[in-house]
Amino acid sequence: xxxxxxxxxxxxxxxxxxxxxxxxxxxxxxxxxxxxxxxxxxxxxxxxxxxxxxxxxxxxxxxxxxxxxxxxxxxxxxxxxxxxxxxxxxxxxxxxxxxxxxxxxxxxxxxxxxxxxxxxxxxxxxxxxxxxxxxxxxxxxxxxxxxxxxxxxxxxxxxxxxxxxxxxxxxxxxxxxxxxxxxxxxxxxxxxxxxxxxxxxxxxxxxxxxxxxxxxxxxxxxxxxxxxxxxxxxxxxxxxxxxxxxxxxxxxxxxxxxxxxxxxxxxxxxxxxxxxxxxxxxxxxxxxxxxxxxxxxxxxxxxxxx
Numbered sequence: 546x547x548x549x550x551x552x553x554x555x556x557x558x559x560x561x562x563x564x565x566x567x568x569x570x571x572x573x574x575x576x577x578x579x580x581x582x583x584x585x586x587x588x589x590x591x592x593x594x595x596x597x598x599x600x601x602x603x604x605x606x607x608x609x610x611x612x613x614x615x616x617x618x619x620x621x622x623x624x625x626x627x628x629x630x631x632x633x634x635x636x637x638x639x640x641x642x643x644x645x646x647x648x649x650x651x652x653x654x655x656x657x658x659x660x661x662x663x664x665x666x667x668x669x670x671x672x673x674x675x676x677x678x679x680x681x682x683x684x685x686x687x688x689x690x691x692x693x694x695x696x697x698x699x700x701x702x703x704x705x706x707x708x709x710x711x712x713x714x715x716x717x718x719x720x721x722x723x724x725x726x727x728x729x730x731x732x733x734x735x736x737x738x739x740x741x742x743x744x745x746x747x748x749x750x751x752x753x754x755x756x757x758x759x760x761x762x763x764x765x766x767x768x769x770x771x772x773x774x775x776x777x778x779x780x781x782x783x784x785x786x787x788x789x790x791x792x793x794x795x796x797x798x799x800x801x802x803x804x805x806x807x808x809x810x811x812x813x814x815x816x817x818x819x820x821x822x823x824x825x826x827x828x829x830x831x832x833x834x835x836x837x838x839x840x841x842x843x844x845x846x847x848x849x850x851x
Contacts, residue, residue: 561689561696562609562613564685564686564689565605565609565686565699566609567682567685568605568682568685568686568699568703569602569605569606569609571678571681571682572598572601572602572605572678572682572703572706573598573602574678575598575674575675575678575679576595576598576599576601576602578671578674578675579591579592579594579595579598579671579672579674579675579710580592580595580596580599581671582595582667582668582670582671582672582674583595583671585664585667585671586663586664586665586667586668586671587661587662587663587664588663588664588667588668588672588713588716588717588729589652589653589656589661589663589729589730589732589733590668590672590709590712590713590716590717590729590730590732590733590736591668591671591672591675591713593648593649593652593653593709593733593736594672594675594706594709594710594712594713594736595675596645596648597645597649597705597706597709597736597740598675598706600641600642600644600645600702601702601703601706603641604634604637604638604641604698604699604702605699605702607634607637607638610634614627614630625789628789628790628793629754629755629789629790631790631791632751632754632755632790632791634698635697635698635747635750635751636748636751636752636755638698638699638701638702638747639698639744639745639747639748639751640748642701642702642705642740642743642744642747643741643744643745643748645737645740646737646740646741646744647737649733649734649736649737649740650734650737652733653730653731653733653734653737654730654734656727656729656730656733657727657730657731657734660726660727660729660730661726661729662726663717663720663726663729665717665718665720665721666717666721668713668716668717668720668729669714669717669718669721672710672713672714672717673710673714675706675709675710675713676707676710676711676714679703679704679706679707679709679710680707682703682706682707683700683703683704683707686699686700686703687700697747697750697791698747701743701744701747704743705736705739705740705743708736708739709736709739712732712733712735712736712739713732715728715732716728716729716731716732717729750791753788754787754788754790754791757785757787757788758787758788759786759787760786760787760788760794760829763786763794763827763829765784765785765786768784768786768796768823768826768827769781769784769798771822771823771826771827772784772798772800772819772822772823775800775815775818775819775822776806776810776818777802777803777805777806777807777810777815778800778801778802778806779801779802779803779839780800780801781798781799781800781801782798782799782801783797783798783799783835784796784797784798784799785797785798786829789831793831794827794828794829794830794831795829795831795832795833796823796827796829796831796832796833797832797833797834797835798832798833798834798835799834799835799837800815800819800834800835800836800837801837801838801839802815802836802837802838802839803838803839804838804839804840807836807838812836815836816834816836819832819834819836820832820834
């Protein structure tokens with residue numbers, strides 16, 4: 546039942562890798578350009594954006610590597626393959642983003658208290674180059690950002706870069722027109738504020754997958770009621786729903802059916818009906834059911850019905 550789903554994931558990852566390679570090239574190139582611009586102009590906002598982009602370069606390398614690793618076949622020891630590598634990469638991305646926020650907050654406050662003069666025209670020129678390049682990267686990843694947490698992490702990285710470049714441009718304009726050098730420090734603090742909620746959201750979703758929480762939008766009690774409403778089903782217990790990786794939900798359950806249903810329809814037909822139920826109503830293709838005749842219920846351990 547899940548083979549077509551797996552083929553779809555493989556094709557999707559091929560597209561992801563192609564986009565990530567292009568974004569990696571763009572991000573690394575612009576990071577170098579902005580770093581040079583930061584030293585020439587003395588801009589903290591530009592330096593912060595360059596440092597963030599170097600961090601993003603490492604994060605995209607992680608995301609790209611994880612996408613390759615996730616295509617490795619399953620083994621007797623790793624029966625689900627390496628799909629979780631994508632989640633680990635996204636988790637590292639989130640942690641790195643939080644670290645960047647902390648640095649920008651510290652450096653921004655220091656420069657706010659003791660402002661340093663910046664070369665506004667150079668700052669504007671380099672920030673504009675960064676913004677254009679970041680928007681190109683955003684467009685490359687935008688259509689794939691909901692396909693996996695790994696791609697979502699990469700998308701959030703380049704999106705925050707675009708905000709950073711835009712903030713640097715605004716700060717440069719303020720310094721150029723008013724001479725208010727603290728605008729540069731304020732821009733670096735604004736970058737930190739923009740990054741923080743995205744980093745937190747990414748970390749929260751990664752932890753949810755690693756703790757095997759129910760997939761987003763899947764209410765386990767609603768699933769239980771759907772399965773219990775199938776013809777001949779008298780009880781559903783030991784029901785678990787989780788995500789192997791983003792977009793790959795899995796489910797397992799013990800389903801008690803009447804002996805008459807088993808005699809008239811057979812286990813195969815009942816399994817087909819249960820699988821179709823969770824696939825059509827909840828989008829779960831990886832489902833495992835243990836069908837138990839009602840006459841066997843008394844042999845079930847008491848804790849199995851919790």
